Amino acid sequence: MPTIIDISHVSGVSKSTVSRVLNDHPHVSIESRQKVQKAIQELGYVRNTHGIQFRLQATNHIGVLVPDVEHPYFSKLVSTLSQSLGSIGYQLVIYQTQLSREYEKEVYARLLRREMDAVIIAHSQLSEREIKECIGSCTAIICNEAMDGEFLDVFRLDEEDAVFQATSYLLSRGRRYLFFCMDHLTPLQEKRWSGFQQAHQQFGLSCSESQCYRGVVTMEDGYALGEQLFTSDQVPDGMITGSDFVATGLLRAAKQRGIGVPDKMSVIGFDNHPVGCMTTPELTTLTNCIPDMVQDVTQCLTQRLKGMQSAPITKTYKASLIIRNST
Amino acid sequence: MPTIIDISHVSGVSKSTVSRVLNDHPHVSIESRQKVQKAIQELGYVRNTHGIQFRLQATNHIGVLVPDVEHPYFSKLVSTLSQSLGSIGYQLVIYQTQLSREYEKEVYARLLRREMDAVIIAHSQLSEREIKECIGSCTAIICNEAMDGEFLDVFRLDEEDAVFQATSYLLSRGRRYLFFCMDHLTPLQEKRWSGFQQAHQQFGLSCSESQCYRGVVTMEDGYALGEQLFTSDQVPDGMITGSDFVATGLLRAAKQRGIGVPDKMSVIGFDNHPVGCMTTPELTTLTNCIPDMVQDVTQCLTQRLKGMQSAPITKTYKASLIIRNST
């Protein structure tokens, strides 16, 4: 494999000049430039990224922490992030935690070792303080997870408000026995539950922990929960879910158990996934904020990697309720 | 940032010994080991991955080429690959081509520059020969795409057989006017179309290009196609699709247009995604082979990266038809 030294020999200039040509520096004579380019052609030279990364102590790789990219929300997020970061020269490396705290810490250890230039945390099982302790002065941005922004930049949906909107809407339509399903247990999901509770409070109604189901993530989970719930003697008149997929599973179970939607029961999804338009009835849902969030995260990240030292930035986005036929 | 030199000073051994401790080499006295570990503690030393990668000329990063990770098939594939490779110390870097030949070539250029140790090609717009020309002696494995295995290792579903099975099944049940929808135009999709044609041939029936729709990828695409087809005067009595999502869209359109499934028309999906159990009727579908394929790809990749020089390996997996209520 030829190196810039070989190029410098063949082209008759110094390796400094070769490097300058390679990096499009100004103040290189056209003549030198051409000699170098000719030598590059002749020798079939390709730059060795390891040398560059070593010298610059940067990889141009950004890690992203997600529970699992198979989850439609996270695959959308990863797709959008990869596009956005790719367009400015960063590559996205996937780290699927599968909810393991140990694995998550391992990723932060890799960050310390400089295996990546920064990490985007879309899901975490640690507290913001714990994360900060793990990463030291490395760059990390919270994107999606509902941290407080005490130590780190945070970009997130107002989850509390989102579920508050959905819950209030059902309560305002006279529904009185609602159930809520959350995903994996994280700060984000707790905020959602809090929104559920607050809406009840606002209406002067009470609700209890027994109306909250945890660990309901997939279509199958939604279906299984529906099968259980709709054959019990405590059939709800409204369900608020963590994703359109879960809601789809619930609709399926409701149909099989003869529970009319929206007559007897309302169902609200989350994320405005296309699947919500394919169900019968079509799904009322909450929008997420992936496009805006990714854009802001990308910008913030580039600033931080350039060395910007300002206080942590927090930005919150509002969901909107898209009303279709399941409510 | 302390380096192994700092450690060697503090611990009173040479940097070689420090390196040996760091890499768990045998032939290091317990005494030295302890001194080094103590110094590492004291100084808060963390290894610098750039130095290691530079020295070893390896990144432990594997690229994966997909059209888009938002596509459920590819998000499943990426998820499984990431898990499998992660367990043996490789990280997965996403490259979404969005069907761009130029971008794909750019990724191969990065491979040449050693930005990654190898690339897994799950989708390509180039011929196998073109790919080989781009990557030279670098490591690339075809995983999913239907190449011939002339130059590269290939792990793939027998797409022809899969669609042959599906088509034959419908023809054997008396269906006579079938339509086929394919995804993006790639060798893989052409094989599928070929399976469709062969099944017709086997039954002594003819079929024409007009029965083949291209670029039908998402639920919305399936729905739009259904809307178009089912309001025309050429309503098919069977549809074979490239994914369960497309099939779901078709079912939706059929329902809206009053075309009974499976009475008037059969629909067959692909991939055995959970969504196929949530539709009405439940979807007949073809299995993919992601788990087996990923396992074999992982093994092959490690061999290649260890320097194995054997002739290209080709392995083909068979799909099986899962019959539910849409046929």
Added chain:
DNA sequence: CTGTTAGCGCCTTCAT
């Protein structure tokens, strides 16, 4: 078991 030594390929000051 340990230390010495020699780079891996590149970028970047500092001269000129």
Added chain:
DNA sequence: ATGAAGGCGCTAACAG
């Protein structure tokens, strides 16, 4: 506009 020189952090012969 160009060249010389130094060094980023680490591993792996090699010699003892």
